[in-house]
Amino acid sequence: MAEPRVPGESGGDVQLPCGESVRVGDLDMGLREFDCACGDAxxxxxxxxPPSRFFPEFLVEILRETIETEDDLGEFGTPHLMGIVMEEFPESVVSEDLSENGSVGYSLLWVTDFDSRRLHEVAVELVVELxxxxxxxxxxxxxxxxxxEQMLDFDVAEFVEQYRERRDFDDEHDTAV
Known part of the structure; x- marks a missing residue:
């Protein structure tokens, strides 16, 4: 039986890796990071x-052409990337399936113990390993x-710094500036 709730409520809390919780309704599509009551972001x-939040579109296309997915999510995308992060850091990432919650505008949510910059670096490091x-x-x-030889000259932190300077993270599409 469905649980009664107030119409328009974006119900539910997500338990975070730090032990705090946050209301799902407070996590909108434009949010990339939040300051938690625990003191961390x-x-x-x-x-x-889009995966272009972390990588240039040309690399996303190469990943999509190269990586065969074996799930119902289609071509390589953000859910696959976050799956890789969760596999490497299972205690540092929480995920929620909100596909039954029509009031939030998205289906899958991940919140990490890392701030958004560190998550970006982790994602790049893991894709380089892949x-x-x-x-x-x-x-x-x-x-x-x-x-x-190319990887000897590749600095993850510098790549992330330059990439983040060139992206518009103010909307949910993360487009190039």
Missing amino acids: HAVVLDVH MEHAVSHAEDDGAMTAFE
Whole structure:
């Protein structure tokens, strides 16, 4: 039986990794991070946020062409990326399926123990590891050598800094400035 509630209520609380909780209705589509009562900032990710929040569109397209998903979520996207983060940091990420809650405007929610910048760095680090693993399975030693050489010059923190400066994080579409 459905639980009665006030019409328009965006009901429910989400228990955060820090032990605090937050009302689902307080997490709108434009929110990327919030200051918690615990004193820390927590990153917020929704299924409607594009993967270009973390990576340039050209790389998102390459990931979509390269990674075969085996679920009902379709091509590689934010839910898959957050799944990778959750797999690596299970105690640092909470997720909620809100697909039955028609009042919030999104279906999946993740809140992390990290702030949004640290989450961005984690996402980049994990995708680089994924790419390195994929290249290592190629039967082309030259490709692996070239990838390793390029990664020697790649600074995750610097990439994230520059990328965040060039993006518009004020709306849910995270478009280039």
